[in-house]
Amino acid sequence: MLKTTIGKLRFAGYFEGISLLVLLFIAMPMKYWFGMPEAVRIVGSIHGALFITYCVIIAYVTLKTRWNLTWPILSVIVAFIPFGNFILDKKLHQLEKVHG
Secondary structure, rough: OOOHHHHHHHHHHHHHHHHHHHHHHHHHHHHHHOOOOHHHHHHHHHHHHHHHHHHHHHHHHHHHHHOOHHHHHHHHHHHHOHHHHHHHHHHHHHHHHOOO
């Protein structure tokens, strides 16, 4: 997966997507149901760093592969949707097979 430019984006997308799910489905309930705001603070910080890294990798892949604006815009949008990165990953995997 890390051998291709698109593979690097897929890899980053996995971690960004997982961090969003942990934030939404573990840290937020811990904050609101169990009164542990530090869970959101910690997981939110990690998710923020992963999101910024993901955006930098999107820019890198866009420049390296000379994508039009469709893929980078779609890649950013799905980062805000739970499970969005995993759905996009299927399309990127097909694209990776074609373009290498």
